[in-house]
Amino acid sequence: MLAAADKARVCAANNADLYEAVFRAHGLNRQRNPFLWWSESPAPPYYSNMTTLDPGAIEFQHEAVKRLSSALDGPFAVKDGFSRLDLASLGFKLLFSASWTWANASRAAAGAHSPMAFGWERVRDPDALHAWEDAWAEDNPRDRRVFPPAILDNPDIAFFGRASACDFDAGCIVNRSPGAVGLSNVFAKGGGAATVYQDATLAAAIYADDLPLVGYEHGDTLHAASLAGFEPVGDLCVWLRHSERAA
Structure with missing residues (x-):
């Protein structure tokens, strides 16, 4: 029986797989490692340019958001898969909160x-x-x-x-x-x-x-x-x- 925290990781990974499929269908670049998924291409409507995959890699993810902010010219979204990041200091506003199911x-x-x-x-x-x-x-x-x-x-x-x-x-x-x-x-x-x-x-x-x-x-x-x-x-x-x- 998986603990809730492990289930949340499975949910985040599955959601990143959907992102991968949508961005691939558009022919957009995308990258992934054990800590996050991201793309430096303008995202399709309603899609984020980054989604996190590990609740413990906060510093690494925060630095990755900084790099992505430098690579992208316009507005973009970041999905924090575990509600661990505070991105207000980087010019972000909280759009919404939700629950993995x-x-x-x-x-x-x-x-x-x-x-x-x-x-x-x-x-x-x-x-x-x-x-x-x-x-x-x-x-x-x-x-x-x-x-x-x-x-x-x-x-x-x-x-x-x-x-x-x-x-x-x-x-x-x-x-x-x-x-x-x-x-x-x-x-x-x-x-x-x-x-x-x-x-x-x-x-x-x-x-x-x-x-x-x-x-x-x-x-x-x-x-x-x-x-x-x-x-x-x-x-x-x-x-x-x-x-x-x-x-």
């Missing part, structure tokens, strides 16, 4: 033997992905595509959506790592967040085989995740540098 392997295994919720399907072609992103982004305005078609070629990433008359009215992303399967980007148009989160969890469990399900949420969505069987296992936060670096 975990549903144990027995729940995932049970879900694998259940059918997907009515109307849900896996997104498999670029046109469907385009429609999925438009539905997801209805309340998330952005200046460019977040998920290019190339991401569909990644066998460890799956997009699921609930089909409506002309597009999707609910959906999620599932990403597989060696130790867990991540559930993220859960959305629902017109309410019903708790039910949709349960349906998304079922889709992820079918995809997960016997691996635990992980993710991160805050606010009302964290409550929806708890109703779907997830438990909080650690804290994270996201810092944002608004201003451009000094000339």
Whole structure:
């Protein structure tokens, strides 16, 4: 049985795997070591340029943020996977705090033997992905595509959506790592967040085989995740540098 701190590490590593997949699909540079994942390319909308992977490497990570601040001209975000960094002195402001979430392997295994919720399907072609992103982004305005078609070629990433008359009215992303399967980007148009989160969890469990399900949420969505069987296992936060670096 993993301790909560170890589960949080698994969650952070899985989330970094999703970052890796998205940045790779965009053709952007990215690097990783045991302590953090980062990219010196401008990030896609809603993605950070760095995410930490070790709660104990605070000084190393703080110096890495300084180097990244020198490499990037515009605003960018840092995801502190364990809420250990104070980046205010480097010109960052706290954007939000959240909790890593975990549903144990027995729940995932049970879900694998259940059918997907009515109307849900896996997104498999670029046109469907385009429609999925438009539905997801209805309340998330952005200046460019977040998920290019190339991401569909990644066998460890799956997009699921609930089909409506002309597009999707609910959906999620599932990403597989060696130790867990991540559930993220859960959305629902017109309410019903708790039910949709349960349906998304079922889709992820079918995809997960016997691996635990992980993710991160805050606010009302964290409550929806708890109703779907997830438990909080650690804290994270996201810092944002608004201003451009000094000339």
